[in-house]
Each structure stands twice: as structure tokens, then as C-alpha cells.
Amino acid sequence: MLAELTLTLLLLLSPLALGQTQIHQFQYQTDEQFHEELVVRPLAGDHVNTYFQFTTRWHYGVHKNLYHTQLTPRVIAEILQTYDVRELHIGLTQGLWRYETWGYPIVEATGGAELWAWFSSPNLTDDSVNNQWMRLANVFSGILCASLNFVDNTNSIAPKHIFRPQFMESGHRSQQFVRYATLPREIVCTENLTPWKKLLPCGSASGLATLLNSGYVHNTKYHSLGVKVRTLCDSDDPNNCIVELTQTANLVYDLKLLEQSNTDFSLRRLFGMGLNGYCEMANSSKIYVQRNEQGERFQLTPPPQEEVLSKVGGHSVLFGVYDIQQQFEGPGARLFNIAWLGPKGNSKREHMSPPPLYAHRYLLGNGQKHGRIATEVTNTHYEPLPVVLMELVPWYVHAYLHTLRISSKPQHLYEYTTNELKYSLLHYAPGKQRVLPTHLEIGFMLPARSSALITIEVDYLLLKWLEYPPDANHGHYIGSAVISSQLPIGRNYTALPLEGYLFQDSFNASRTAYMLTLRTEALIVSLPTPDFSMPYNVICLACTVVALAFGPIHSVATKLIIVERQTTIPRNLLRKIVHKLTTRFSRRPANSAVNEQQNDEQNGKGKEKEKKKEQEKKQLDQTENKKFCDKQAHM
Amino acid sequence: MLFKALLLVLAIIQISAEEYDTAILPEAYIDAAERSTHTNNWAVLVDASRFWFNYRHVANVLSIYRSVKRLGIPDSQIILMIADDMACNARNPRPGQVYNNANQHINVYGDDVEVDYRGYEVTVENFVRLLTGRTQNGTARSKKLLSDAGSNVLIYLTGHGGDGFLKFQDSEEITSQELADGIQQMWEKKRYNELFFMVDTCQAASLYEKFISPNVLAVASSLVGEDSLSHHVDPSIGVYMIDRYTYYALEFLEKVQPFSKRTIGEFLQVCPKRVCISTVGVRKDLYRRDPMKVPIIDFFGAIRPTRVSTGRINVTLANEEDFTDVAHIQPKKQFKIVVQPQFIAKINK
Numbered sequence: 006m007l008a009e010l011t012l013t014l015l016l017l018l019s020p021l022a023l024g025q026t027q028i029h030q031f032q033y034q035t036d037e038q039f040h041e042e043l044v045v046r047p048l049a050g051d052h053v054n055t056y057f058q059f060t061t062r063w064h065y066g067v068h069k070n071l072y073h074t075q076l077t078p079r080v081i082a083e084i085l086q087t088y089d090v091r092e093l094h095i096g097l098t099q100g101l102w103r104y105e106t107w108g109y110p111i112v113e114a115t116g117g118a119e120l121w122a123w124f125s126s127p128n129l130t131d132d133s134v135n136n137q138w139m140r141l142a143n144v145f146s147g148i149l150c151a152s153l154n155f156v157d158n159t160n161s162i163a164p165k166h167i168f169r170p171q172f173m174e175s176g177h178r179s180q181q182f183v184r185y186a187t188l189p190r191e192i193v194c195t196e197n198l199t200p201w202k203k204l205l206p207c208g209s210a211s212g213l214a215t216l217l218n219s220g221y222v223h224n225t226k227y228h229s230l231g232v233k234v235r236t237l238c239d240s241d242d243p244n245n246c247i248v249e250l251t252q253t254a255n256l257v258y259d260l261k262l263l264e265q266s267n268t269d270f271s272l273r274r275l276f277g278m279g280l281n282g283y284c285e286m287a288n289s290s291k292i293y294v295q296r297n298e299q300g301e302r303f304q305l306t307p308p309p310q311e312e313v314l315s316k317v318g319g320h321s322v323l324f325g326v327y328d329i330q331q332q333f334e335g336p337g338a339r340l341f342n343i344a345w346l347g348p349k350g351n352s353k354r355e356h357m358s359p360p361p362l363y364a365h366r367y368l369l370g371n372g373q374k375h376g377r378i379a380t381e382v383t384n385t386h387y388e389p390l391p392v393v394l395m396e397l398v399p400w401y402v403h404a405y406l407h408t409l410r411i412s413s414k415p416q417h418l419y420e421y422t423t424n425e426l427k428y429s430l431l432h433y434a435p436g437k438q439r440v441l442p443t444h445l446e447i448g449f450m451l452p453a454r455s456s457a458l459i460t461i462e463v464d465y466l467l468l469k470w471l472e473y474p475p476d477a478n479h480g481h482y483i484g485s486a487v488i489s490s491q492l493p494i495g496r497n498y499t500a501l502p503l504e505g506y507l508f509q510d511s512f513n514a515s516r517t518a519y520m521l522t523l524r525t526e527a528l529i530v531s532l533p534t535p536d537f538s539m540p541y542n543v544i545c546l547a548c549t550v551v552a553l554a555f556g557p558i559h560s561v562a563t564k565l566i567i568v569e570r571q572t573t574i575p576r577n578l579l580r581k582i583v584h585k586l587t588t589r590f591s592r593r594p595a596n597s598a599v600n601e602q603q604n605d606e607q608n609g610k611g612k613e614k615e616k617k618k619e620q621e622k623k624q625l626d627q628t629e630n631k632k633f634c635d636k637q638a639h640m
Numbered sequence: 641m642l643f644k645a646l647l648l649v650l651a652i653i654q655i656s657a658e659e660y661d662t663a664i665l666p667e668a669y670i671d672a673a674e675r676s677t678h679t680n681n682w683a684v685l686v687d688a689s690r691f692w693f694n695y696r697h698v699a700n701v702l703s704i705y706r707s708v709k710r711l712g713i714p715d716s717q718i719i720l721m722i723a724d725d726m727a728c729n730a731r732n733p734r735p736g737q738v739y740n741n742a743n744q745h746i747n748v749y750g751d752d753v754e755v756d757y758r759g760y761e762v763t764v765e766n767f768v769r770l771l772t773g774r775t776q777n778g779t780a781r782s783k784k785l786l787s788d789a790g791s792n793v794l795i796y797l798t799g800h801g802g803d804g805f806l807k808f809q810d811s812e813e814i815t816s817q818e819l820a821d822g823i824q825q826m827w828e829k830k831r832y833n834e835l836f837f838m839v840d841t842c843q844a845a846s847l848y849e850k851f852i853s854p855n856v857l858a859v860a861s862s863l864v865g866e867d868s869l870s871h872h873v874d875p876s877i878g879v880y881m882i883d884r885y886t887y888y889a890l891e892f893l894e895k896v897q898p899f900s901k902r903t904i905g906e907f908l909q910v911c912p913k914r915v916c917i918s919t920v921g922v923r924k925d926l927y928r929r930d931p932m933k934v935p936i937i938d939f940f941g942a943i944r945p946t947r948v949s950t951g952r953i954n955v956t957l958a959n960e961e962d963f964t965d966v967a968h969i970q971p972k973k974q975f976k977i978v979v980q981p982q983f984i985a986k987i988n989k
Contacts, residue, residue: 064972099728140778147780150754152761154780169982194728195736196755219751223728223736239975393984430986448986474760475690475723475809491983503979520982 037063037076039206041213041284042508043292046499047299047345048107051261051268052226055275056111057213057254059205060506066244076206076286080148081234081250088137088144089126091172091181092235096120097151097201099193100227100257101526104363108497111508112253114229115485115524118151118191123170124182134182135161142186148204149232150196152188159400161186162444165432167395167489167522171503175238175246187397187484189527193230195219201230204252205284212284213292213329216276217254227257249506268347279340283329290330292343293508296323303345315512318495318519324512360497361386362451364488366525369460373533376463378404380486380525383416383456388493392451393430394459395487398443400436401466401532402483408462411447416454426450426457438466465532473534483528491518678833679790681942683708683718686767688799688808690724695879696870698726699740700798700840700886702748707893708794711941719770719785721757723799723809733876740882740890742874748890756783764814771795771822773831789830794838794939798886801841803864804849820850827853834927836904836939840885842867845921857927859908861885862918869917885911885920896936904939905932 044056063077071082084090096114122141124134135158142156164185198219202209209215222228231253239245258275260268273279283290294300294309300323309325310332332341362384369377378398384390398404411426430448434441451457492498498521501507502514536542575584685708687694687701705720727738727749738749757766769775770785787793799806805813826832837858839847844860851858861868861883870880871887882890888911896902908922908931924931 066972143778143780145780147756147782150756150758150782152759154761154783166984169980169984171979171982173977173979190759192725192728192759194725195749195751196753196758199752199754219736220734237977239973242973242975245972245975391983430984448984475811489983503982504977518983 036065037061037074038288039076039284039286040289040507041287041291042289043213043216044111044295044508045292045343045345046295047303048257049299050106051259052107053258053260053270053275054107054110055256055258056508057217057252057256058111058508059214059252061206061248061250062506063248063250065246065248066242071248077248077250078204080144081204082248084141084144085234085236085248088141089124089129090122090137090141090234091125091174092123092170093141093233094119094121095145095149095153095232096229097149097191097193097197097231098227098229099223100225100229102227102257102524104523105359107257108360109499109521109523110229110255111499111501112229112231112233112255113500113522113524114231114255115187115189115487116527117187117189117193117482117484118153119187119484120145120153120156121164121168121183121185123172124184125170125172125174125179127179129180129182131182134184138184148200150200151191151193155188156186159440160188160397160442162397162434162442164395164444164446164487166430166446166448167393167487172235173237173240175240175243185397187527189482189484193228194223197230198222201232201252201254204232204250206286207284211282212287212290213280214284215281216272216278218277221275221277222254222256224262225256226259226262227255229253229255231255251506269345271342271344273342279342280329281340282333287330289507290328291509292327292329294325294327294343296325298322302348306344306346313509313512316515317498317511317513318493318515320495320498359383359385361492361494362390362392362488362490362521362523364486364523364525366486366528368528368530373465373531376465376530377408377460378463378483378528380459380488381456382451382459382488384451384453385416386492386494387453389450389452390490390492391448392457393446393448393489395489396443396445396461397484397486398436398445398463399481399483400438400440400442401468401472401481402443402530403436403438403464403466404443404445405462405464406433406435406445409445409447409459410461411449411457411459413452413455413457416456421456421458426452465530467533470535473537477534477537478531480529480531483530485524485527488523488525490521490523492521493518495519676938678792678938680787680792681708681713681717681794681939682785682787682791682832683713683794683796684721684770684785685718685794685796686721686762686798687723688721688762688797688806688814690809692724692726692729692731693879694724694800695726695738695877696882697798698722698724699738699748699882701796702738702750702753703740703746703882703886703890704794704796704838704893705753706746706748706750707890707896708940711893711896711898711937713940713942715754716782717942718754719756719783720754721762721767722755723762724759731877739874740887742872742876742881746890746894754782760809762809764808764812764818767808767814768818768822771831772825773829785831787831790833791831792834792836792939793826793832794836796838796840797847798840798883801839801843801847803843804846806839806841806847816847816850819847820852823851823856824853827855834929834938838889840868840883844868845923848921848923851923851926854926855928856923857904857931858921858923860921860923861911861916863921866918884916885918888915893936893940896940898937898941900935900937902936903932904934904936905930907936 040060042058046054048054061077063074065071071086072079074082096119098114098116101116102110120142122138124137138161139157142153146153161184163183168183168185170181198217202214202217205214207214209217233251235249237247237249260270263270263274294305296312305325309327311326313324313326315322315324327343329341362382364380364382366380369379380394382392382394411428412421413424413426414421426449428447428449430446432446434444436443447459449457495515498519499511501511502516505511505514575581685701685705687697689697701720701722705718708718709715726732727736736749737747740746740748773785775784797806799808801807804816807813823835834855837848837856840861842862843864843866845863848858848860869884871882871884873879874881892907892910911920913919
């Protein structure tokens with residue numbers, strides 16, 4: 006039935022669709038914009054960071070509803086309408102960003118899945134937000150093929166200080182709600198990349214997205230897919246709004262793993278193929294290549310069309326820019342490739358100085374009962390830095406607030422001193438078994454050139470039998486801590502300013518302070534895990550013991566013991582007759598073999614013969630005894 | 641059937657109403673439409689085992705996924721359940737790739753794959769909920785089996801099984817009775833037209849023994865009391881690549897093209913005992929058609945005959961205002977974007 010309908014519809018609509026194309030193109034220019042950007046930054050230690058950013062911006066207002074989209078995926082527009090979402094961040098990441106050697110990433114992400122969203126609408130209550138939050142996560146679990154449907158109230162919190170809205174509302178401001186959750190166990194693979202690419206206007210058909218091939222994305226050291234949506238409304242006019250969708254893919258390649266002798270690399274080497282063009286829907290399509298710092302040692306072929314020097318907070322970065330639309334303008338355009346040629350010979354590579362602030366996290370203590378979560382934040386800057394730390398401890402780990410300590414040490418010392426730092430901000434929401442996670446936020450000033458160690462003691466819970474996952478011995482995760490700070494300098498700082506939406510908006514975007522967020526490592530704890538095969542073993546063992554005990558006891562308890570005279574009837578026919586006759590005549594029971602033996606002795610035969618006979622007799626007796634026993638056993 | 645015929649007639653009338661000489665539908669199309677008993681295709685493909693050493697089960701399920709996708713069932717109508725990640729597993733030396741063969745003939749994972757249920761989501765509860773359409777409130781659309789009375793449904797299961805059960809993730813089981821009840825409920829709720837049940841596991845035939853629902857054709861890789869065996873090991877990854885039955889099934893399906901004349905009957909014979917070692921079990925008593933006359937595309941594909949018209953057809957749209965000319969759309973007023981401070985100032989004291 007469907008097929009017939011499809012056919013009919015196809016027949017009816019195909020000419021119409023052709024007619025509409027031109028009008029659409031006109032609309033793109035006025036209403037919706039799409040930009041694609043790629044940033045390539047060589048990092049220290051033969052690593053290359055490639056960052057893709059696809060931005061769809063829809064300036065709407067006349068539309069009564071958000072269902073008529075052109076470049077923006079409809080599903081994104083729909084969730085804004087249905088779930089009162091104003092801002093949404095989703096990250097799917099594999100690997101760990103190494104701050105100390107790689108600097109700061111353009112977009113922050115934690116391992117596994119992370120999402121947070123802002124809701125705002127009149128008539129929203131905490132409960133309705135909880136409900137909408139779960140349904141929102143469910144929607145994205147379908148869209149991105151991730152297990153985001155595991156997000157519920159038992160692993161979500163409402164951060165108080167660390168996340169601030171990045172959206173704009175018009176006129177009367179209604180109450181704003183935020184929800185945050187992480188799923189550190191989540192694996193990121195092609196099945197996430199495929200639907201992520203399908204959200205793009207050109208899909209994976211053309212443009213920079215063609216470079217994202219699964220085989221070359223997943224052999225990286227770090228890969229992170231991101232989706233960020235926010236709405237920006239004119240504060241005076243509620244009918245003048247922008248929906249901004251930013252899709253990011255942040256990859257770090259290890260050149261050593263690309264199996265080549267030198268440090269040369271190219272787009273083709275990194276992504277498996279050159280660029281075949283730009284997305285026809287895109288307003289701009291650009292590649293930025295960092296030329297200074299680690300990028301200084303490379304020569305570029307072809308050379309960039311222009312170079313841009315960006316000064317941010319007293320720190321300058323030089324970018325080479327390739328405009329792909331210009332590149333493919335003329336006739337005879339073919340595959341476009343950029344090659345980075347490293348210096349010949351083993352040149353000394355300059356080491357990167359660590360960024361102003363970085364953090365690590367680990368578990369202290371031993372055993373499966375108690376432990377301590379330790380987070381170490383280091384400030385290498387010459388001024389004190391304000392730090393806010395957020396911990397989300399799942400319900401199966403019980404944290405004790407009174408054990409919270411912030412000890413500090415100067416950077417050059419190895420051991421922490423006993424003096425404690427005072428916190429100026431504390432928000433603590435205790436967890437509840439199986440219901441709520443523990444939520445902790447602390448803010449303090451971190452002195453110049455020093456480290457702070459934040460520790461909190463925890464108990465590990467013994468779960469119920471069915472609460473253990475199928476691979477219980479893998480361990481349970483505690484999501485990463487989020488640390489935010491404000492940097493006075495722009496060294497290693499690459500994030501986009503919030504007012505902008507393109508990578509080029511970060512050029513020369515000097516501010517008085519730079520908002521920084523970091524993610525630490527996620528932790529894995531081995532909760533007390535029972536031996537799941539134990540019941541089976543117990544059953545087997547118990548059954549064996551019972552069976553072994555039961556047999557003899559049963560036989561002892563039920564068998565009737567009858568004493569029967571031993572027969573000494575000889576086998577020999579002649580002897581049998583003699584035997585019978587003797588028994589008949591004597592009329593007394595033939596007693597035992599001993600009698601016969603005595604008889605034999607009396608007969609006075611040779612001693613050897615005697616012995617042989619003796620043996621034979623014994624054997625005979627034994628066999629007969631056995632038969633007798635058997636009879637008894639069958640009774 | 642009646643409704644379908646009516647629609648067909650409507651379609652013909654609608655098209656012949658235009659002043660066209662090409663308005664008559666092609667003969668082959670009417671033929672195909674009349675012969676088929678179904679209107680849409682769905683596939684539920686389940687790998688029930690976790691852990692790296694069960695690589696072969698993931699390769700199994702991806703082989704069938706690859707085939708049904710290649711033959712035209714869209715991702716929105718394939719429910720793929722994979723209990724563990726093999727492609728991006730740290731033990732996989734070829735990230736993002738799963739092969740059916742040590743010589744890396746076919747990357748069954750491919751570059752375009754959508755897994756609907758994965759990891760811990762693959763549970764007996766979710767599987768039964770999926771079949772019977774009783775998914776929890778708020779479940780994403782791609783995680784639902786939205787089939788109807790005109791759907792041909794392919795169910796493929798693989799994992800570790802025994803007499804009368806199939807293990808899920810090494811921690812729970814689905815019994816043959818639960819499966820039969822689930823399928824009976826599907827029938828009662830008119831969730832399928834015909835159902836092809838395929839299972840590759842040890843003692844697989846025990847899983848379809850309890851079926852009582854009509855229009856079900858079932859095939860199992862081994863009879864009760866038999867083990868299903870794996871095909872070969874890849875020394876570079878250290879585990880078995882794929883199971884025998886599915887290996888030969890994929891070999892057969894790779895040769896099938898859309899509009900192919902191959903039948904389900906031929907497919908039932910893909911793995912004779914000499915190559916499979918186990919005996920392939922088939923249950924036909926619930927199925928009313930002759931499998932030798934049923935095209936394999938009825939279950940493994942969803943290609944419908946379509947014809948492209950190049951002529952112009954004038955139609956009136958229901959919502960004309962949606963397609964009004966855009967001349968009056970003026971560029972919006974630009975406004976300054978001011979975002980509130982992102983860091984709380986309290987600490988700076």
C-alpha cells in the first residue's frame with residue numbers, strides 16, 4: 006500500500022520539487038546559514054589536532070512554529086518547541102585530552118557521553134523539567150544511537166554555579182532550569198558518527214564532512230563528537246530569534262600510529278582521502294592551519310591563500326587560511342589536498358610549556374569498602390586563580406562531606422603540606438541510595454604556582470544481585486569532575502567567544518578574562534562484587550555431598566542383613582557327588598573349608614600341592630562370598 | 641488486500657486523470673503489486689552476547705544487517721541490537737571495522753551503520769517489549785518496531801543457546817516459550833503479515849518448537865542436541881570470526897540482487913550438513929505458502945518498483961500558504977548578542 010502511495014506522490018511531486026529549488030536557494034541567503042570549518046593544529050609530540058565545526062544558524066521570527074526548517078535538522082527545531090529547551094550540549098568522546106602537552110581544546114568534552122541542557126518557559130516546575138529532561142535524553146538516544154536513555158534522575162544533577170546560560174531570552178525572564186548528566190561508560194563508534202553526519206545539510210555527500218570516514222576517525226588517540234544548540238532572542242522583540250546548531254568533531258592523530266618514517270602528513274594521510282569540494286549549501290567553507298608554535302616547523306603545500314595573525318590576551322597565533330569555495334571555483338577543480346612537510350633530519354622539537362591550569366584525578370585507598378576521591382588542580386600561573394570544582398558522585402558511592410579537605414602545596418614540592426585552603430563557595434546535595442547522586446560544588450582561590458588536592462572519603466555500596474551489570478567485574482564508573490576558572494591570559498586558550506559562532510570569531514577576541522572549563526579523568530571503582538557463579542557452585546557441591554552421604558546411609562538404614570551359611574560345594578562333578586553323599590550321611594552342616602583342609606592334610610599330600618589348593622579354595626570362597634554380597638545388595 | 645486493491649485503483653485513476661499517454665502503470669509494476677502479500681518490511685536483528693570472545697556473534701548479526709540494508713530495507717525499519725562493541729573495542733587492531741573473514745573480504749560493519757539498542761540496553765525485557773510493541777513511554781522512534789498487518793518481519797537471533805533458551809549477555813535467558821508467546825502476541829496485535837524467524841545458536845531448533853502463530857517460517861542453524869559451529873579463527877585478532885551457518889547465509893545473500901529471482905526455499909538450503917557440520921532445522925508447518933515460490937526479497941529487501949515521470953503534472957496543494965513566494969521575507973533585524981558572565985564573581989574576593 007505504501008509503495009503505491011509513494012509512487013503516486015513521487016509522480017505528483019517531482020516537477021514541483023524542481024520548481025522549488027531556486028526559491029530555496031534564495032531563502033538560504035536570508036534566513037538560514039551554514040558554515041563549515043576545519044582547524045588543523047600540530048601539537049607537541051607528533052600529534053595533530055583536527056577540529057571540524059559545522060554551524061547552522063537560523064534567524065527566524067516570522068514563522069509561527071519551528072517545523073518548517075530548511076538547513077536546520079527538523080528534529081533540533083522540534084525539541085526546542087516540544088521540550089522548552091533553550092540550550093543543549095551533547096558530547097560523545099573516546100580518549101583523554103592531555104592538557105599538559107596539548108594545551109586547551111577548542112571544545113571541552115569528557116570521556117563517554119555527557120549532556121546538559123537549559124530549560125526555560127513559563128509554567129515549568131522542577132518535576133516537569135525532570136520529566137522533559139529524561140524524554141529529551143531519550144530522543145537523542147534515538148538520534149545519535151547512543152545509550153543516552155540511561156539518563157534519569159538517579160544520575161542527573163542540577164549544577165548550581167558551574168554552568169551559566171549561554172542563550173538569550175527576550176523580555177520577561179522566566180525561571181531557568183539546568184540538568185547535567187554523564188555516562189562515562191559510553192563507547193563512541195561509527196554508529197554514532199553516522200547519525201551525527203546525517204544532521205548536516207549535505208550529510209556526508211560533500212564538503213568537509215567527507216573527510217570524516219569511520220576508519221580514519223576511530224584510529225585516533227582522541228575523538229570527540231559534539232552537538233550544541235542554543236537560542237538567541239532579541240531582548241526587545243520576542244519574534245526575532247536565532248537558532249544556532251554547532252556540530253563539532255575534535256580529533257587528535259598520533260603521527261607515529263600512521264605508520265610512516267617522517268613527520269610529514271597531509272589531509273589524505275590523516276583522513277584517507279583528499280577533499281572533493283565544498284558543501285553547496287554552505288555560506289563559507291574554510292580550512293585554518295596553525296603556522297606558529299608547533300606548526301612552525303612544517304612547510305605547507307600548497308601555501309595558504311592568506312595568513313591571519315590573531316592576538317588573544319597577549320598571546321599571538323598565526324593561521325594560514327584556505328577558502329575551499331575559492332579553491333574549487335574555476336573549472337577543472339580536482340581533489341584538494343594540503344601537505345605538511347616536516348624538517349628533514351631529527352630536529353629538536355620545542356616543548357610546550359604547560360597551560361596555566363590543569364587537573365588530574367585519581368582514587369586513593371585500598372580494598373573494596375572505602376576509598377578517597379582525590380582531584381589535583383595545578384596553577385602554573387604567577388597569579389592566584391579562582392577555581393570552581395563540580396563533582397557528580399553516583400549513588401552507589403557514598404561520599405561524606407565532613408571528610409572534604411583542600412590541601413595545597415607550592416608547585417615545586419612533592420608532598421602536600423598540612424595547611425588547608427579555605428573554600429569560599431560550597432554547594433552540597435547529598436546522595437540517596439538508588440535515587441539521587443551526590444552533587445558537590447566548591448569554589449576557592451588557588452594560590453600562584455601551587456597545586457591543590459581536594460579529597461573526599463567515600464564508601465562503596467554492596468549492590469543488590471540484579472543491580473550488577475552483566476560485566477560486573479569490569480568495575481563501575483565515577484564520571485569526571487568539571488573544573489572551571491577564569492584566566493587572565495590567553496595562552497593556550499582556543500575556545501570560541503560566546504558572542505561568536507565561527508572559528509574566525511576567536512581571532513583577536515581579547516577579553517578581560519577567559520572562561521575556562523576542564524574535565525578530569527573518569528574513575529573506575531571496583532565495588533564489592535560477589536562471585537556470581539557461587540550459587541551454582543554451592544548447589545553442585547551440596548548435591549554431591551548429599552548424594553555421597555545419602556547412598557551409604559540409605560543402604561545402611563534399609564538393608565536387612567541375613568547371615569547365611571557359606572557353601573563349600575566343590576565345582577568338580579565327582580567331588581560334588583562325594584560331597585553330597587557325605588553331607589547326606591553325616592546330616593550335619595558342612596562347616597567350612599577348614600574342615601576340608603584338615604581332611605586334605607590328613608590325606609598326607611605334598612606340601613606344595615597343599616598350598617596351591619589352599620589358594621584355589623580361598624579364591625573360590627571369595628568369589629562365592631562376593632556373589633553372596635551381591636545378592637544381599639539387591640535385596 | 642481489499643484496501644490495497646482500492647489504493648491501487650485510486651492511484652491508477654489519479655494518474656490516468658491527467659491528460660497523458662504514459663499514465664498507465666507498467667505491467668511489471670502491477671504484477672509485482674498484485675503478487676506481493678505485504679506492504680512493508682521490517683527486520684529485528686539481535687546479537688545477544690557480550691565480551692570480545694563473542695566477536696563472531698557480532699559479525700553474524702552485522703552480516704545480516706549488511707544484507708538487508710543492501711537489499712533496500714531502510715535503517716528506520718531495521719532494529720539492530722548489539723550487546724557489545726567490537727568495532728571500537730580496544731582489542732580490535734582495525735578500529736571501526738568488523739570482518740566476516742580472516743582475509744578481510746567484507747567489512748560487515750561498514751561506514752554507515754545505526755545500532756538501535758547497544759550494550760546494556762540489550763536485555764530480554766527490551767527485546768520482548770520491542771516485539772510486542774510495549775516499549776516504555778518516551779522511547780525514541782528508532783527503537784520501536786512500528787510494523788503493521790502488512791509487514792513482513794525478519795527476526796534474526798544469535799548468541800549462546802541451549803535446549804529451549806537463548807542467553808542474553810551471559811546474565812539472563814529468553815526461553816522458547818517466551819519467544820512463542822511474544823510472536824503470538826505480535827500476531828494478535830496484527831504486527832506482522834508474515835514472519836521469517838532465523839536463529840544461529842547451539843540447539844537452535846529448540847527455539848522455534850513452541851511457535852503456534854500462523855504465517856511463521858522458521859530456520860535454525862542446528863537441531864536440538866547439536867552444536868552450531870564457528871567457521872574459522874583469525875590469528876591476528878585471536879578469536880573466531882563468524883559462525884558457519886551465517887557465513888554461508890551471507891555468501892548466498894551477497895549474490896542476491898534487488899529484483900532477484902532467488903527464493904526463500906533456496907535460502908533454506910544454504911548450509912548443507914557437509915559444510916555446516918550441524919543440521920539446519922526448518923519449520924514450515926505454520927507457513928502457508930510454498931517457500932520455493934516466495935522471493936527472498938519478500939523478507940530481506942524492500943525494493944518497490946518505482947517509475948520516474950519526466951512530464952509535468954499540475955496539482956493543487958492542501959497548504960498553499962506553506963509554499964508562498966518568499967519575496968516578502970525580509971532579512972531580520974540584527975541584534976547584539978550579550979551572554980551573561982559565565983563565571984561567578986563570588987570567589988574573586
